[in-house]
Every structure is written in C-alpha cells, then in structure tokens.
Amino acid sequence: MNAIQKHRLRFTLPLLLGGFMAAVPPATGADPIAQNNYGVQLIERGEVEKAIEQLEQAFSLFSLDPTLRDNLAAAHALLGRKLLESKSYGEAARHFGRGSELYPDEPRFHLLRGIAFSLAKNGEMARYELSLARSLGGDTAEGLYFLGKTYYDTGETDQAMALWEKAANLAPSESFLAGLLEKVRREQSVEERMERGHSSRFIVSYDSGTKTGSALAILDLLEEFYNSVGTDVGYFPASRIPVILYTRQDYREVTRSPHWSGGLYDGKIRLPVGGITEITPDIRATLRHEYAHAVVIDLTRGNCPTWLNEGIAEIQGRLEYSPPLGELGKAAKRGEFLPLKRLEGSFAGLEGNEVRLAYEQSYSLVNFIVSAHGWHRVRMVLEYLGNGLPLGKAMNRAFADVGLDYDGLFAQWRDHALREFGGGDAPER
Template sequence: MLRGDYEKGIEQLRRAYLLFPYNETLKHNLAEGYAAFGHQFFKQKKYDKADDNFVKAMELYPEEAIYALLRGICTYHLKKYDVARHELERAHQKQSETVEILYYLGLVYYETNNRQQAVELWEQGLKLSPSRVEFEELLKKARKEMAVEAGMDRGHSSRFDLTYDSGVNAAFALAVLDVLENAANQVGAELGFFPVNRVPVAIYTRADFKIVTDSPEWSGGVYDGTIRLPFGATAEVTPQMRAVLFHEYAHVVIFEMTRGNCPIWLNEGVAEMFGRKEHNRPMGEFRQAIKKKSYMDFRKMESGFSGLTTPDASLAYQQSYAMVNYMVTNYGWHRVNGILSSLGNGMNIDEAVLQSFQDYSITYDTLILEWQKEMEKSFVQAPILVEGD
C-alpha cells in the first residue's frame, strides 16, 4: 500500500485478518487500508468507490468517529444528505469540537434548508479555528440569505421547493414551477440524468438578488446549489424567462453529473443549448470575433466569467454555446454526455474529451482547432453561420 498498490495490499491484509480475526493489529491495518484507498478515490472525485471503502472501514470499527466523518463527507458530495447527516451527527456526538465535523455537518444542514443549525455549527467552528476563512464566508452568505428570505412565501412541486418574494404573484410563482418541471423532463431526457434530491429555487427582487448573490449586473440567474432568480418585479413568464429557467436547471444536472468538476465554458455552453431552444438571441459578438479571429481562450474560460465586462460576457456565452452546438451537431449529444460523465469520474477536460472522441483520435486542442476552422468556413459561406445570429 505504501507503494500505491492498494488493492493488492488490502487483499493480503484481508486474507491475514480472516486467518487471525482476533489480531487487533491486522484488523486496525485493514481498516486503515480501506480508509486510505477510499481517500485516493475521494481525491479523484470517484465518490461512489470512496464510499464503498469507507463503509468497509466502518464495518470493522463501527464506533470510530473518523470513519463516520470520512463517510459523511463523501456522502455529502454524493448529495446523499440523509446518510451524510446520520454519519456526521454520530461523529459529532463523539467529537463535538472537531472542526471538520462542524464544517461539513453545517453544510448538510444548510443544503437541507436548516440554516439556523448550520450557522450555529459554523459559529462554533470559527471560534475553534479563527483562521478558517471558509467559516466566515459561509456565515456571511447564510446570514444574508436568512435576512432576505425571512418574509418570503413558499411553494413546491414534484421536484422543486420554491421560496419567493412576498410581492410576487402566487400564480406567477406556480407558472415558474411549471416551466421548471418541463425543463427537468427535457434536460433530463437529453442528458440521461435526473437528480434524486429536490431542487431549491428562490425568486428575489433585483435588489435582493444582488445582495444575496453579489453577481454582475448582466446576470439573469445563478445556480449555487439553489436556483436564484431576479424575477420579483415580473408578472408573466416570457420566452426570455423560460430560457433563463431552462438554462439554470441545466446547471443543476451538469453539476450533479460532473460532481462540480466541469469547465465553466462547457457548463455554460450546455446550459445555453437548452436555454436557446426557448428563446434564441442574436450572436453579434461572436460574429465579430470570427470576423476578426479574436476568439476567447477556452483554457482561460474554464475557470469563470464573473469578472468579465458585459460585451466580453456575451461573447463568452455565445462562444461556449457555439462550441457545444458544434459538438452536438457534428458528433451527437452522446459525445457531450460522455465528456460530462468522464468529468464526474474525476477526469480533467483533456482526458474527458480524449475519452469521448477516442474513435476519432480527437484531443481537446484539436477539437478547438477543428471548431475554429468550421466557424470561419461558415462565416465565409453564409451570412448566418450559427443558430441564433
């Protein structure tokens, strides 16, 4: 195991333990072997395999808090919140002042709409570890949301829990839920994935949306575990709004498929594919970029768009959409789904593209070059080069 051959080491320890089941050293080493193997899978974001190994360690030492903590963290990332809460609460009973337990149990409470309990744990964690800036950031975020949402109304549908500003018409709120249900069916069918957990949605006034999300002025919505929408002053669901709802719901599915391991351009490009089916906007900035060959760098677009000016943000979204549209049109949705699934298994974008396009021997870089040539060819041949212009 020290050489990294965990499977072989664990098998030898397991056989020895079966021969000498009362040997405490063998039992301890086997449990630690499972935990170490699980940690390797965890680092690769292969959470299912990590969880299998943490369970095996727990079977040997059911009362050991560290194994409950490891499994709790792992199942939190798997969005198995009931299991995560059970394991982390068990660990908390045994080690109430362990900072990692306070951090992750707080996250589970937060994600399951128990914000006050989350805040109490994070406050305790901050006292124990004042240098952990994560606690300060989470507390700031949770307190802002609690202050804004204290007087909001609530509703729900089969897949969504809705919180909305008290000034929002109830019929409008129900119409938003109806569109989201349609989005869940269509996006889920295309990507072959349906989230297990209910999805929280919040509708704010534009001012409250800015307070809660601190997003740029051009933002039409945010998904950060909750779909957040600045629709508080709107009375009817317009095509533009349907596009935002489909776009934001697509982020829910992408996040779960990739376990959060998705380049931003791919995330936004896939979301735009669904949003533009509802309302297809002009592609003026992208058209100019092709004309001048002034594309944005996909490598730089992997990390985020939030610092961009409005024109640059428009180009980033349009270029991301154009790339995903190119992949789907020329190679099919299953290639994109393959990339997303590989990312969810811990691959980076280079590995995921190579895996999905292995029968074409296409790499991430050659895919970008191929796309650029096709875009420029389309620009020369026709005034309308991509859908939406």
C-alpha cells in the first residue's frame, strides 16, 4: 500500500531580487545593455532559457553593473522556480546555485537550492544549503520544514520535531505542520522503545517482541529485493530507506491506515509484523510489495497514479505469494471493470470486494503492459512522470512508436482481460 500524501505547503517563496530593467529594441554588436534589454524582452515572452543566454553574455561583458547582475540572478531564480514546479529538481538546484554565485550572501537562493535538493532526495546537500540559508537570513517556516525533513528521513526524529515545532510557531495557520507534528508524536511514542539495526541500504526498527534474528533476516531480504526489483524497473534508490516493524495494534495506532492494510510506504516501509517467528511467503510478498513502492515513488518523485504504483508493487509481491484473482474474474464475467480514472487516486476509501478488485485490476493491467510491451516501456512512463509530465502525456509519449495512447492501451488490456478471465471473446468495437 502506498500512503504518500501530496501535501503542499502554502508558503510564499520570494524569488526575485527586484524588477527587471525596462526593455528597448535589441541592437547589434557586443553591447551588454542591448543584450540585457533583449533578455528582458525574452522573459516577457516566456522564453526564460534564451533570456538567460543573453543575460549571461551581457554580464560577462560588464560584470560590475548591478542591474545586469540583478536581472541575471532574477532570471535564474525564475527558471529555477519553473523547474521546481515541473519536478526537474536537479536542474532547479543548478539555477538556484548560479543565483547564489552571483549573490553569495543572499539567503533566498540557498533556501530555494536546499528545497530543490530536498525534493531530489539529496539530503546531505539539502541540509548544507538550508543550514546556510538559516545562518544568513534567520529562521523561516519553509526552511525549517525542509531542514527538519532531512533529519526525519535519516531517522533523527528528535531533531526533526524541534525544527518543525519552530516552523509551526512561525506559521500557526499552516494546518499541514500541525498534522505532521501530531503524526510524528504518535510515531515517537511507539518507536522510541524499539531496537534498531541497519544494512548498507536499509535501517530497521523493531519492537521488543521481535527477535533480532528475524529483524536481520528481513534486512537480508530487502537487500535481495533491492537488486531484483531494481533490475526489473531499471532503478536503484541511492538513499538508505527506514523500515519499521510494528505490532498490529501499534501499526493501527501510528498509521491510522484502513483496516485491510497489511503494510504501507510513506517515506518509510511500515509493516505490522512485530513478534514474527518465521518469514512466511506472505511476509516476503508484503516486503517486496512495499519496497517496490519505495522505488516507484523515488523514480517518479511521487507523481504516479495509484493503479500504476500498486500494479508494479503487486507484480513484485506476487513473485513471492500469488493468491487467485477472484474479484477480477467476477468483474470480467460481468464485463464491468473499475474505470481507470477512479484508480488514479488513493485506494484508502475503498472497502471489501471493491478494494480487492482495485488491486487485482491494477496488477492485471500493469502485468499486461509488461508482458506485451516490456519493462522498458514501464520505465519510460515512470521517467516521464518523474520529469513532471501528466499521466496522459507520459503514457502517450512512451507508446507513441507502437501507435497506442492511454485510452488505446486500456482498451487493449480490457479485451485481453475479457478473454483471459471472462471465459469468452472480447466484444467487437
């Protein structure tokens, strides 16, 4: 189960140092003022990358002029913001870095660069830039939130809580921070009593009822899945991933997940398997399933429809334990599948047979794509999503060379599912 929530802080991030110099028609020759003014015109037309080329040339010719410096720094900030919005976090960090080269003591560039690194899951660089922004400009709610996240992601919860409490005091109307603090306090009340172990890529926390040998066996399994899932999807996360093994009661209390949830990933793999005495096929399947979510979320930067995310996770989990597709068979016999649009959002509100059908249908659809078109097509879709494309465009681009779009691919799967599970031929269209 994927439980990544797309909370967005509603903080205002100041971007520009000031207004751009008024534009005049461009002149020929190596005239820095003319090149600057042409760059301003390009910005007004929305051609920011071309504008930066002009502004960089102008600044290289007359680097002592404060207006040229201001305009160049502001243009890099503007493009960096656009790249943040399109989830091109590494490129955004590069442009904010250029801004900080032009104004080394300006905290806003370090703040924005730190945010970009945080979203790119480069915790070390994020912590450096955010700490520098804090030392130069003092505390801001934005900076404290993202700085706290660098500690939370590495299991340093006390430090994260202290920073988030300061952020909440600075932004008392920001309900997201209040909810985040309440969630982490629930986690702390349980996890502070846990034992810990780690491997090269995972940190495991486990309750006292779980034998250390079982926790270490789970670490070994996750290292195995790191290689096998990564080989299928073609992606290997760089950051160490926290894994929490709860008792079933603690799992419900901490996660507040639906009663049918057997595990979730929300930046940490959380499993209700405390006190286990053996690693059953079902536990192996859940571990592989939740680790697959970690891979997909990292690769797509969270921009992934639930059916694709759960479908990939189900393919991986069913390599360990594969129960019958009972609800899918019933739906195929009725000719009534869940609309794909409904499966793009969270499954958390589904119940009973419907939630089972959602998982089985997602599995069948992604398994069909892999069988008919290969894992490399799935990887292409995930990469496009990670670059900020909306789902329809990502699907259309990945399948354009075989003449399929999003709707066509779903129709192709539907015909297959009716034949495979419905016991008859697909209807003619």
